Amino acid sequence: MRWTTAFQIGKLNLFFKVVAWFKDSARTRGYSSRVIPTSLHVIFLDYDNIVDERLKEELAFLQDLFEIGNFYVLATSEYGRHAVCIDALTLKEVKEIVDFSSCDLAFKKAPMINEFRTWILRYDKKGDRPSPKYAYTVESPYEGQNPQSIGHKIFLENMFGIKIPELKNPIGEEAIEIQEYNTWSKILLKDLEKEVKVKKT
DSSP, X not given: OEEEEEEEETTEEEEEEEEOOOOOOOEEEEEESBOTTSSOEEEEEEESSXXXXXXXXXXXXXXXXXXXXXXXXXXXXXXXXXXXXXXXXXXXXXXHHHHHSOSOHHHHTHHHHSTTOOOEEEOSOBTXXXXXXXXXXXXXXXXXXXXXXXXXXXXXXXXXXXXXXXXXXXXXXXXXXXXXXXXXXXXXXXXXXXXXXXXXX
16 A cells, blocks of 8 residues: 655655555464573574575584584575574573574564564465475584484474484473464563473374
């Protein structure tokens, strides 16, 4: 919708132009960074527009700088990527890594806005977009050095078919938190948090 008007005040001609558009809201589901039942989090990074060569360089740099484990990368679109490291760190430590990255600015603020104080990554369809698909792993020499989330390992293996090495420092439950949200208000959650247990079959 476009609306333009003009009027004159003395010798001044004033023009106003308003452009508005309406975005369909589509319900989708995402998984939380929180490691149940702790206050620790795994590392989530969300990139809407990045080439893989650049992403691989950045993830390897973050691994060396912060001494963190493997990143598992999922494709959300042609140039959209999610990167997940299942190392379980404090919110402060994860926030430092997320802030140091070049991931989307809005995503960096998620725990400060999300009522459950977590980062969320989509695993379900989003409107006409399909579910994310596993793309590749960026391996790290620091794999297994930090505590690692049991629940996120099981979820990534079952949901995306990712082969994750046996955990050297497992922590948490065989469960993760799931949240439903509207895609246009991704981190302004209004639905009750849902907890699902994901077990190997």
